[in-house]
Amino acid sequence: MSVNKLNYILQLADNALIIGHRISEWCGHGPILEQDIAITNTALDHLGQARSLFQYAAEVYNDLTPEARQSAFTNLNLPEGQEADEDTLPYLRDAWDFKNALLLEQDNKDWAYTIARSFYYDQFAVLHYTALKNSKDVVIAAIAEKSLKEAKYHLKWSSEWVIRLGDGTPESHAKIQEAINELWAYSGELFIPSEAEKDMIAGSIATPMEHLKTEWLSNIYTVLSEATLSMPDANAWMHTGGKTGTHTEHMGFILTQLQYVQRAYPNMSW
Numbered sequence: 001m002s003v004n005k006l007n008y009i010l011q012l013a014d015n016a017l018i019i020g021h022r023i024s025e026w027c028g029h030g031p032i033l034e035q036d037i038a039i040t041n042t043a044l045d046h047l048g049q050a051r052s053l054f055q056y057a058a059e060v061y062n063d064l065t066p067e068a069r070q071s072a073f074t075n076l077n078l079p080e081g082q083e084a085d086e087d088t089l090p091y092l093r094d095a096w097d098f099k100n101a102l103l104l105e106q107d108n109k110d111w112a113y114t115i116a117r118s119f120y121y122d123q124f125a126v127l128h129y130t131a132l133k134n135s136k137d138v139v140i141a142a143i144a145e146k147s148l149k150e151a152k153y154h155l156k157w158s159s160e161w162v163i164r165l166g167d168g169t170p171e172s173h174a175k176i177q178e179a180i181n182e183l184w185a186y187s188g189e190l191f192i193p194s195e196a197e198k199d200m201i202a203g204s205i206a207t208p209m210e211h212l213k214t215e216w217l218s219n220i221y222t223v224l225s226e227a228t229l230s231m232p233d234a235n236a237w238m239h240t241g242g243k244t245g246t247h248t249e250h251m252g253f254i255l256t257q258l259q260y261v262q263r264a265y266p267n268m269s270w
Helices: 003-024 033-062 064-072 086-092 109-132 138-166 172-192 196-202 210-226 249-265
Strands: none
Touching: 003 033, 003 064, 003 086, 003 109, 003 138, 003 196, 003 249, 033 086, 033 138, 086 249, 109 172, 109 210, 138 172, 138 210, 138 249, 172 210
């Protein structure tokens, strides 16, 4: 087992956890009851994916040497002798040890921003999970195959909403175009491999990103055209840093909510 493998699995797990947490903030606040239920179920799907990946990440972490564990995280805050599990990894790591893409931690702001963020990620997730079904790591391949079914539904839902808002009223068109434009600068990081990712690509555990980006851009263009929306410049400058632990101010607020109970009452159980 290697630290790079651990970090790669955590990238996948953290992506699912953070987008799921962000979407869950809409529970009880959706524009209509049907969509409130739909987006809450989507959040649960992401959480389920995160659980499977955190379980595997914990196995990898527990198999590392003590020295490798020390190099993996700044401070996991585990009691002496306790091994990591699917709860300790999301609840006890500090913000700079999270590996999720910056796009996924961006604030909901409004319904259009939430839809645009999901639309970008859902397009990526379908392509990514499709490719990861062929991973040489049988656990990652199995998780990808199961997650792909959910990701396809998420993509259908978010794409339909982009079209509904873009081809709707002048106000809805303006709002979704603004969200598409502003979140675009965070989308490119999805396709920039981290050092851990490069190592896993070399071992045929992860998948190369170049061909995914080409298909992703084509799919994005198709939906935006149907929605009568303008596509941002594919060569525009992009934010990076999330995969290596440099996050936006939003991440601290997310973890304040997510980790409060565990931090305030360590090792409590229901």
